[in-house]
Amino acid sequence: MGALAAGLDAGRPAFAPVTRFDVAGRRVGVAATLPGDPDLDDELWWLLDEACDEAKLGTAERAGAPLFLAVHGDPRLARSAPAQRPRHGGSAFADGLARNTGLGPSRAYTSACVAASTAIADAAGIIARGEAERVVVAGGYLVEPDQYALFDAGRAFAADGQVRPFSAGRRGLLLGDGAGAVVLESAAAAGERGIEPSPAWSSWGRAGDAHHPCQPHPQGRGLARAIAGALRRAGAEPGEVGYVNAHGSGTAQSDAAETLALRAALGEHAATVPVSSTKALHGQALEASGLLELAVTLHALRGGLLPVNAGYLEPDEDCALELVLGASRPAGPGYALSLNAAFGGANTALLVGMA
Known part of the structure; x- marks a missing residue:
């Protein structure tokens, strides 16, 4: 989190030329990647161990905690022989990580950019219903040549090498590496272990558009319902939202x-609540996005600084929001929303309490 946090606090985009694989024949050749050629299995194994250690989970607590893993699949899948592919699918990958880190039964989530946020919502739901005391949620995506080629061929990448959310002149997205792990636990179970949960969890909402395979509903109806659901579940009013990580x-x-969704869900407050999209700094991490951006939101709340909406050029009348521009700004009181949307019209909203 150190390098990511430093870039967030400085408002410095992490995009650079891709050197992990050959992009000579691509329209765009930049992404936000870790140095070298990291292995997703190793990265997630290390992060899961670290998260469990920070949560002070012993062997028994680990064994009783399910693992919910958001992942595109084992990166070795595409290069495997047909007979070997079942052992490299998302479920097999999650099972292997659970065994290697001493965790309980696993579940894989592969629903693109809402995979991790859906896993978090599911985990919070089963804990709230008393079906589990704790759940370990992890997500990971490393930029790789096959997905990169698909996005490039579909002309989804920003040809100017910058992500410019809610700005006039925005040209598209860019990919980025992302991986993380978190332990969700009931307050009662944490209290019995003498652990004070941090931060207090608030709520979640999910909804679908069923509008188009790739494009969102033009009025953002699904995302608006997800936001409204998160507020309703928390018993919160729109005016209590102090920041939106869009x-x-x-x-x-x-x-x-998304602008229309915020207006529909938050009403007049949508014009004044601070908004930024940190994808302009760390890129689109696909299946890991929900977890990465929740961690970014929590970092902002703990540090008291809202991250900048980087790459902005000038206003777009279709995106009239109170964007965090120029530099980070102090966080105010209230709740923070972390929003994600995915192909197929899936939408999630995670709501956490401000520090």
Whole structure:
């Protein structure tokens, strides 16, 4: 989190030329990647151990905690022989990580940019219903040549090498590495272990558009319902939201639809609540996005600084929001929303309490 936090606090985009694989024949050749050639299995194994250690989970607590893993699949899948592919699918990958880290039964989530946020919502739901005391949620995506080629061929990438959420002149998205792990636990179970949960969890909401395979509903109806659901579950009013970490992909249709979703869900407050999309700094991490951006939101709340909406050029009348521009600004009181949307019209809203 150190390098990511430093970039967030400085408002410095992490995009650079891709060196992990050959992009000579691509329209766009930049992404936000870790140095070298990291292995997703190793990265997630290390992060899961660290998260469990920080939560002070012993062997028994680990064994009783399910693992909910958001992942595109084992990166070795595409290069495997047909007979070997079942052992490299998302479920097999999650099972292996659970075994190697001493965790309980696993569940894999592969629903693109809402995979991790859906896993978090599911985990919070089963804990709230008393079906589990704690759940470990992890997500990971490392930029790789096959997905990169698909996005490039579909002309989804920003040709100017910058993600510009909610800005006039925005050209598209850019990919980025992302991986993280978190332990969700009931307050009662944590208290019995002498652990004070941090931060207090608030709520979640989910909804679907069923509008188009790739594009959101033009009025953002699904995302608006997800936001409204998160507020309703928490018993919160729109005016209590003090920050929105937006999905903000930097594409023309998505940003405009998200603006309308915020207006529908938050009413007049949508014009004044601070909004930024940190994808302009760390890129689109696909299945890991929900977890990465929740961690970014929590970092902002703990540090008292709201991250800048980088890459901004000038206003777009279709995206009239109170964007955090120029530099980070102090966080105010209230709740924070972390929003995600995915192909197929899936939408999630995670709501956490401000420090």
